[in-house]
Amino acid sequence: MITTAELWGILKGLSLAWDEGSRQVSIETDSMASIQLINGASPLDPHYNLVLLIRNLLTKHVHCKIEHLWREGNFCADHLAKASTSEQPGLHILRDPPEGRN
Known part of the structure; x- marks a missing residue:
């Protein structure tokens, strides 16, 4: 179940990057199973x-x-996860990185 969610996240991230015009993408994941x-x-x-x-x-x-x-070591994902608790549900596209670290 976790691997499925991770794969869907990678797919959606790649799709969003493509739709936004990004052609150079770096994917960082803690799921070795997904990479394999x-x-x-x-x-x-x-x-x-x-x-x-x-x-x-x-x-x-x-x-x-x-x-x-x-x-x-994934400080960015950790920071975004913590910051998301104060946001409305739904997709949020960040054009610039958020400031600070919790």
Whole structure:
């Protein structure tokens, strides 16, 4: 279930980046399972169709790298998660990085 959510997040992030005109993308995730699936999912894997959608978007970007980041080192995601508790539900597109760290 967690891997599925992570893969959907990667897909939506890539799609949003493409729609916004970004052609150079860096994906940082603490999900090694997601990275492994993107790099080599078997057609028998239940995530296979989702992985194919991700791979298709990856080929569109001029430069895209996917990196594993330990959960403890992902200060940006941690900060955004904490900041989101005071926001209205829904999609929020940040044009500039938020200031400060909690």
